[in-house]
Amino acid sequence: MNANDKPIFKVVLIEDDPMVQEVNKLFIEQVQGFRVAGVAGNGNDGLKLVRELSPNLVFLDVFMPSLDGIETLQQLRTMALPVDVVAVTAAKDAETIRAMLRNGAIDYIIKPFKLERVKQTLERYRLRHEAWSEGPPATQDDLDRLMHNGGEAAEAGKTESLILQDARPNGQDVLPKGLNAATLKQVLNVLQLHGAAGLSAEEAADGVGIARVTARRYLDYLEKTGRVELEINYGGVGRPVNRYVPKP
Structure with missing residues (x-):
């Protein structure tokens, strides 16, 4: 070889x-x-x-x-x-x-x-x-690098912490039961991509790949924590559509 x-x-x-x-x-x-x-x-x-x-x-x-x-x-x-x-x-x-x-x-x-x-x-x-x-690894540092892929795990944990910190109201320690930081980040990313046009719960669900009812829970949480604004669109025929617009 x-x-x-x-x-x-x-x-x-x-x-x-x-x-x-x-x-x-x-x-x-x-x-x-x-x-x-x-x-x-x-x-x-x-x-x-x-x-x-x-x-x-x-x-x-x-x-x-x-x-x-x-x-x-x-x-x-x-x-x-x-x-x-x-x-x-x-x-x-x-x-x-x-x-x-x-x-x-x-x-x-x-x-x-x-x-x-x-x-x-x-x-x-x-x-x-x-x-x-x-x-075999010579030192604890060598083993830590091997086990955690050069600090990747620590960096991932740090990123998750920042996501949570950024989205929590009044320094709340944990997300509500049933919500997780990774999905929250995806919802935020999709919202930012659409900017001032905002998203409905159905559009957010399609963008992230989750159920509409799940997307609605994340969007409602973001609205309660002041990260997005809720706009009600009465245009067209049928029920009004709730649109969630990220705050600048």
Whole structure:
């Protein structure tokens, strides 16, 4: 192997939706050094594939027949198979996320997702693998850089803190139950893009990729905290439309 050669990381997909299987495979194989070695449509078949193919990485859905993602991950850990797992799922409730992380998932990607998000996970995985291959970390700082990807995790936490601080009323410590900083940031970004024209709850939902009722909760929160103004548009036939306009 010459200096330009990179190791090939084998990935097994465990996903019951054939269309999502194809998207996952396409995205993974666009990242240099990664290839999909096998695909399974449920947890039971997935466990067999992992035993047979000994992949480096598993992309694992949660909602599946036969054996769901949480149970599949638990069995992988019980069997002590040397494989890393990335959860790729539409599940975004706190209980499921915690269950997957507690059972050893190294990352959690929420559907629908973009190529850049998958690339971010795979590039970080490769960097860590290469760092471990060079030998164990010499100091705590070395280990911290390896575990947190050069401070990326700390920076992400700092960014989330700033988002919350910027949006909270009167220094409130936490967002209302059911709201989270990442989605709040997305709603704010969509609002800023539309400027003085403002957005309805339906337009905000389409822009962020969330349900209209969820978008309405974030917009109402931003209106209560003074980040946006509510304008009622009575034009046209039918009920008036509430539009949320960001304050300068």
